[in-house]
Amino acid sequence: MNKMLKMNHRDREILLSTPLMSGLNPALGRRVMESAAVFGAEAKDVLFREGAEAENFYVVLSGYVRLFRLSREGREADIGVYGPGETFGECAMFLGCKYSFNAQAAEPVTLARFDVAKIRQIMTEEPEFSMALMGVLAHHLHDARENVANDRLHTAPQRVANYLLEMLQHSGAGNSNSFRLPFQKSLLAGKLGLAPEALSRAFSMLKTSGVSIRGRMVQITDAEALRRI
Amino acid sequence: MNKMLKMNHRDREILLSTPLMSGLNPALGRRVMESAAVFGAEAKDVLFREGAEAENFYVVLSGYVRLFRLSREGREADIGVYGPGETFGECAMFLGCKYSFNAQAAEPVTLARFDVAKIRQIMTEEPEFSMALMGVLAHHLHDARENVANDRLHTAPQRVANYLLEMLQHSGAGNSNSFRLPFQKSLLAGKLGLAPEALSRAFSMLKTSGVSIRGRMVQITDAEALRRI
DNA sequence: CGGCTCTTTGAGAGTGCTCAATGTACGTGG
């Protein structure tokens, strides 16, 4: 658990193509990279807990990470799921340096860990980096609000249909009509604010709208019908 | 509607004590202020629509503003409610300069409107301002995620109890056990993701936990009982 | 006092959760 790794060429490449870093000039990119260290974690490893002192934020290099909050009775609610190229935990820098949620590896992952103190210094000197980070924050904000609206406006089958259509866009650029779910169904259920059973039932309802599922493979024969759900 | 006003001393004072501006050095504060104009709007006036070109963001000087999204069938879901001293619409600057939600005055309001182009210029030159804006973004992000978790973890009476306890903190610093709701109950219902009827029922359930309501006045006789809900 | 809006109350239906049991996939070890 939390095994330190040497940053290899591939890690570096992924980091540089991240929304956080892709726009930076080469010198600045190198400087930011120097405040990062790469490590691996196993499925279910806790990366940090709500309330803990935030000395780092993270970028996912491979695998998926789950952010969630706990109720007093111990029930969990997912707040977001982040995959390769995405940043998480950065908001704690501006919220009293305390994490406001829990983070857990949903599967074996490799992560880049950034040092908050060093990054904060960079921000005071390099507006270019601040702009990039604001972009990330704004994007996360947009996602979170979209989640709120989605939960409040749409039923389970509608949320699932939306998700499938979104995935269809992002994979194969629209020419293909099938793709692979990027992670476990139970994780997807959490991301959509559903119990696993509800996701399962939603999938079986969508069969009548031209969706077929085998394992993680999804095939969509009638995207129009999905949009009408 | 959208009546332009001259910025008076009081407006200036409120703006300067805002999270967005309170930390800035005087010269920078003046410069930021110069990119703003004050105006008033009536209840239900639309300030901007989802998808519209974002040339401004706003700070509330008085009254409350409602942010919401629309479903295809025309149902509305509130994403946030912002009051005096709070910023909204700033995220659009980083999302292709398109607003991603609708904004509407919930009552007569006065607002400061900031010019995005000028502010963007300031950001490239003044890291101090960027830091402040990142603080605002991070805070909004935190609120939005808290909303998601709240919706998914808590029932209507629990959400209302949470809200009342929060309000009790923020008003009177804890020595008083009563306060006034800052806006209409129907707006509060929307903010909490409830139909007005559900809010009403939640209030009447909370009567047995030492909450009494008359109009907008709330009295809490047993805060401990509320916490246990 | 009358008219309007906001709020409350009631009844009914839809939606998703919990719990429990069965099915299925995958990885391990015999």
Place this chain on the structure above:
DNA sequence: CCACGTACATTGAGCACTCTCAAAGAGCCG
């Protein structure tokens, strides 16, 4: 290579919750 075990996924039944629709009540401003 097959048998087994474990974790994941599906299915069913019952229940809790909140929405919708409809009507009655309260507050506010003219």
